[in-house]
Amino acid sequence: MTVDSLLPALTAVARDAAHPATAVPRPRGACSCGAEDTLLADRDDGTVVRHGDVVAKVHAPDTDPHELARRVLAATCLPGILLPPLDPAPAGLLGRRVTLWPYGSPVDPDTPDAAPWEEAATLLARLHRTPAPDGLPPMRGPVKAARAVARLRAAGPHPAAAPVLGAWAALPGWARAEAPMPDTATLCHGDLHLGQLVRRPAPDGPWLLIDVDDLGVGDPAWDLARPAAWYACGLLPPDEWLRFLTAYRDAGGPAVPADGDPWPALDVAARALTVQTAALAIAKSAAARRPLDEVQQAVVDACDRMSALPPELPRGFAT
Amino acid sequence: MQCPKCHAPMHTYNRNGVQIEQCSGCRGIFLDYGELEALTRVESQWSQPAPPPPGAPQAYPSAPAPAWGAPQHGGHGGGHYGGHGGHHRHKSFGHMLFSS
Numbered sequence: 001m002t003v004d005s006l007l008p009a010l011t012a013v014a015r016d017a018a019h020p021a022t023a024v025p026r027p028r029g030a031c032s033c034g035a036e037d038t039l040l041a042d043r044d045d046g047t048v049v050r051h052g053d054v055v056a057k058v059h060a061p062d063t064d065p066h067e068l069a070r071r072v073l074a075a076t077c078l079p080g081i082l083l084p085p086l087d088p089a090p091a092g093l094l095g096r097r098v099t100l101w102p103y104g105s106p107v108d109p110d111t112p113d114a115a116p117w118e119e120a121a122t123l124l125a126r127l128h129r130t131p132a133p134d135g136l137p138p139m140r141g142p143v144k145a146a147r148a149v150a151r152l153r154a155a156g157p158h159p160a161a162a163p164v165l166g167a168w169a170a171l172p173g174w175a176r177a178e179a180p181m182p183d184t185a186t187l188c189h190g191d192l193h194l195g196q197l198v199r200r201p202a203p204d205g206p207w208l209l210i211d212v213d214d215l216g217v218g219d220p221a222w223d224l225a226r227p228a229a230w231y232a233c234g235l236l237p238p239d240e241w242l243r244f245l246t247a248y249r250d251a252g253g254p255a256v257p258a259d260g261d262p263w264p265a266l267d268v269a270a271r272a273l274t275v276q277t278a279a280l281a282i283a284k285s286a287a288a289r290r291p292l293d294e295v296q297q298a299v300v301d302a303c304d305r306m307s308a309l310p311p312e313l314p315r316g317f318a319t
Numbered sequence: 320m321q322c323p324k325c326h327a328p329m330h331t332y333n334r335n336g337v338q339i340e341q342c343s344g345c346r347g348i349f350l351d352y353g354e355l356e357a358l359t360r361v362e363s364q365w366s367q368p369a370p371p372p373p374g375a376p377q378a379y380p381s382a383p384a385p386a387w388g389a390p391q392h393g394g395h396g397g398g399h400y401g402g403h404g405g406h407h408r409h410k411s412f413g414h415m416l417f418s419s
Contacts (some may be wrong), residue, residue, distance in 0.1 A: 045419070107417070109413065109414075109417055112408060112413050112416050112417075113408065115416070144419065191419050193416060193417060193418060193419065194416045194417050195416075195417040195418070195419075230412075230415070230416075231382070231384065231388075232384055232385050232387065232388040232389065233388070233389055234388070234389025234390075235409075235412050235415070238382045241382055242382050245382070261383045262383070263383055263384070263385050266385075267385055270385065271387070277415065280418075293409075293411045294409070294411075295409050295411040295412045295415065296411065298389060301389075302387055302388070302389065305386075305387040305388075306387040308387075309332075309385075309386050309387050310330045310343075312332060312341075312385075
């Protein structure tokens with residue numbers, strides 16, 4: 001099994017799912033239906049191919065098949081919130097797990113100003129208010145943050161690493177995936193960013209959340225923490241942050257108090273996402289042998305300022 | 320300082336410009352002389368915002384930010400990296416918006 005053989009195999013899976021009645025192995029060459037095979041994503045943590053109305057995703061090699069099955073099953077019972085899979089059970093492909101999804105049109109990366117902040121916030125609030133299905137594992141946000149920090153450490157010495165590692169060390173154990181999360185009842189997405197929203201039916205159907213790889217139970221503040229971190233770092237303009245926060249509150253989202261200062265509830269998760277973003281930025285810039293740009297530096301600077309200020313302690317949360 | 324109730328260490332936070340001490344053990348809060356009044360004053364300003372000065376329209380009130388936030392949160396239009404109003408958003412931040 002090689003990466004070279006994975007992509008044609010995944011493409012064949014997408015084609016077969018798009019044409020179930022005429023499924024014949026056609027891994028190479030144009031499909032007779034006229035639809036193109038589009039590589040939507042190709043990263044260490046997953047490869048995604050589209051053929052017509054079908055999207056096939058091969059999940060990361062270290063994906064726990066049992067946990068993935070639970071997460072995909074959860075997506076089948078959250079209509080109007082999460083995009084449901086075409087098949088509730090993941091399949092095997094060259095030793096990896098593959099899932100099939102209907103195509104939805106994403107946020108245009110070239111026009112992030114048109115980002116659907118209100119819709120994203122409303123979807124999160126509805127997700128967080130939905131009782132978690134039985135057997136759903138913990139959301140993987142802290143695990144992803146810990147992996148980013150491990151990647152930073154593996155990248156070798158870097159002048160910007162010390163403040164990031166210092167901010168990381170000051171976080172409570174649960175945020176570093178070293179202790180159980182204090183909230184094990186709330187259904188969370190686990191990896192919210194603008195690439196996790198699509199309109200289905202494309203191109204102008206309602207917005208839905210996608211990507212169940214990190215879905216699970218945990219502290220719902222994690223799902224608000226990326227926009228919160230961007231705002232805190234001076235990257236996301238205040239009006240966009242307030243649109244997101246206000247829509248979340250208006251929809252009854254439980255991660256923050258209904259009014260007043262949201263930061264005691266957001267602080268730990270926003271710090272963790274800031275550290276995660278900074279760690280990945282440093283690791284990637286070191287690998288490419290280029291300096292941090294001003295946006296990346298702003299995130300590192302925020303980590304530096306955290307060192308002097310211990311994390312806030314939300315009500316009732318153990319550290 | 321130590322918490323007078325449970326003797327765990329207390330940490331200092333800045334809440335809307337008012338320094339407060341919170342216990343890391345029992346979560347109790349210690350206020351110095353005048354700080355409760357200062358918090359009450361800030362709260363009343365928050366719930367009854369002053370009308371914006373003419374000629375300087377502001378669509379949204381200023382939002383609370385953490386103490387470790389970027390320094391430009393304090394002022395108006397102070398050099399946001401992301402760009403205000405959708406203009407000139409930094410390319411690197413545009414990428415960050417879509418990345419895990």
